[in-house]
Amino acid sequence: MSRSEPLESPHRARKRFGQNFLVDRPTIARIVEAIDPRPDERIVEIGPGQAALTEALLAALDTQSQEHDGLDAIEIDRDLAARLRAQFPPARVRVHEADALAFDFARLAAVRGGALRVVGNLPYNISTPILFHLTRFESVIADMTFMLQKEVVERMAAPPGAAARGRLSVMLQYRYRIERCFDVPPGAFRPIPAVDSSIVWLAPLGPARLQPRDEAHFAEIVSAAFSQRRKMIRKSLSAWIDAPRLSALGIDPEARAETLSCEAFVAIADATSPRGAP
Numbered sequence: 032m033s034r035s036e037p038l039e040s041p042h043r044a045r046k047r048f049g050q051n052f053l054v055d056r057p058t059i060a061r062i063v064e065a066i067d068p069r070p071d072e073r074i075v076e077i078g079p080g081q082a083a084l085t086e087a088l089l090a091a092l093d094t095q096s097q098e099h100d101g102l103d104a105i106e107i108d109r110d111l112a113a114r115l116r117a118q119f120p121p122a123r124v125r126v127h128e129a130d131a132l133a134f135d136f137a138r139l140a141a142v143r144g145g146a147l148r149v150v151g152n153l154p155y156n157i158s159t160p161i162l163f164h165l166t167r168f169e170s171v172i173a174d175m176t177f178m179l180q181k182e183v184v185e186r187m188a189a190p191p192g193a194a195a196r197g198r199l200s201v202m203l204q205y206r207y208r209i210e211r212c213f214d215v216p217p218g219a220f221r222p223i224p225a226v227d228s229s230i231v232w233l234a235p236l237g238p239a240r241l242q243p244r245d246e247a248h249f250a251e252i253v254s255a256a257f258s259q260r261r262k263m264i265r266k267s268l269s270a271w272i273d274a275p276r277l278s279a280l281g282i283d284p285e286a287r288a289e290t291l292s293c294e295a296f297v298a299i300a301d302a303t304s305p306r307g308a309p
Contacts, residue, residue: 052080053152053178055219063087065212065230066150066176070099073143077131077151077161077177079104080111082118084152089123103139105131132157132164140171147171152178155226159183159199169206169235176212176232184211184229189289196289198257202250205241205293207233241297249300256288256296263287264299271303 053059062084068074068091079085085104092099101123106112112128119126127134140147149172153161158179165175179187182195187203188211189196203209212230217223243249252271259267265274265284274284280298282291 051152051155051220051222051224053083053219054081054221055215058215058219059083059087061213062176062178062230063091065232066148068092068148070096072173073100073140073145073147074102075136075139075147075149076102076104077149077153079106079115079124080108080152082115084150085115085119085124088150089119101125103127103143105129105134107131131161134164136165136168137171140168146173148173149175150177155180155183155224162187162199162203166203166206172235174232174234176230178215178228178230181214181227181229184231187211187231187233191292192290194289197260198253201253201257201291201293201296203233205236205243205297207235209233241293243297243304244301245304248304249297252300252303253296256291260288264291268299272299276302 053062066074066088068088070092074088076085076088085102088102092101101119103125104115105127106115107128107130109128112126115124115126118124127139136147136149147168149165158177165172183199185195186197186199188209189200193200210232212232215228215230217225217227219228252268255270256264256267263285264282264287265272265277267288268277277284277299280295280302282295282299
C-alpha cells in the first residue's frame with residue numbers, strides 16, 4: 032500500500048461515539064510532525080480508534096530510540112479497546128478502556144511520573160466537554176494537540192473583536208497558549224464527515240497565567256456576557272456591575288462581549304467577586 036492510499040478497516044464507525052476515523056497517510060504524517068514526540072515523553076492518546084495515529088506515533092518514537100516507554104491510549108469503544116490490546120503489547124500501548132470525560136489524568140501523570148502530552152482525534156460531538164474536563168488537569172499536562180471541528184478551533188483561537196469569539200475562546204485563552212496548526216479536509220476520514228477539521232495545539236500558561244480571585248464567579252461572568260452577546264455589557268452584566276464601575280475599570284460599558292480581552296473579564300469578575308477584595 033502506498034503512502035497516498037487510505038487505511039481501511041472492517042470496523043463500523045459508531046455514531047453514539049462520534050467516530051470518524053482518520054485514514055489519510057499524508058495527513059497522519061503531518062500530525063505526527065506537529066506533535067514531534069520524543070522517547071522520554073509521556074504521551075497519551077484520546078480515542079485511538081483504528082490506531083492510525085497510534086502506529087505513526089510509535090514509528091516516530093522507534094526511529095529515535097528502541098528504549099522508549101510506549102504510550103497510553105484511552106478508548107471508550109470496548110471492541111476497539113480489545114483490538115488495540117491484541118495489536119500492541121502492553122509495553123508499547125497501555126490501553127485504558129474508559130470515557131475520557133471521566134478519566135483521571137492526574138492519577139495517570141502520577142503513575143507515569145511526570146507531565147503528560149495529550150493528543151488525539153477527539154469525537155466532535157463531545158469535544159468541548161472534553162476540553163473543559165482537561166482544564167482540571169492543567170498542572171499535570173505539558174501540552175495538547177487535537178483534531179477538532181474547524182469551527183471549534185476558530186472559536187478557541189479567536190482574538191478580541193473576532194466574530195468567532197465566544198465563551199470557549201475566553202475560558203481557554205486565559206489558561207492556554209493556543210495555536211491553530213493546519214486544516215484537514217473531510218476526505219481524510221472514513222466515514223467522511225460533513226465538516227472540515229483543524230489541528231490545534233494548546234500549552235498551559237502555568238502559574239503566571241491570569242488568576243481570577245474566584246474561578247467559578249469568573250466562569251459565571253463570562254457565560255452571562257456571551258449568553259446575550261448582542262447586548263452591551265452594561266446590560267448583559269447589569270446584575271453584577273453598572274456603567275460607572277465598568278468605566279472605572281477602564282472598560283467601555285457599551286462594548287460587547289466579543290470585544291473584551293481575557294484581562295477585562297478577570298477585572299470584572301474580581302471587582303464583583305462575592306469573596307470581596309483580596
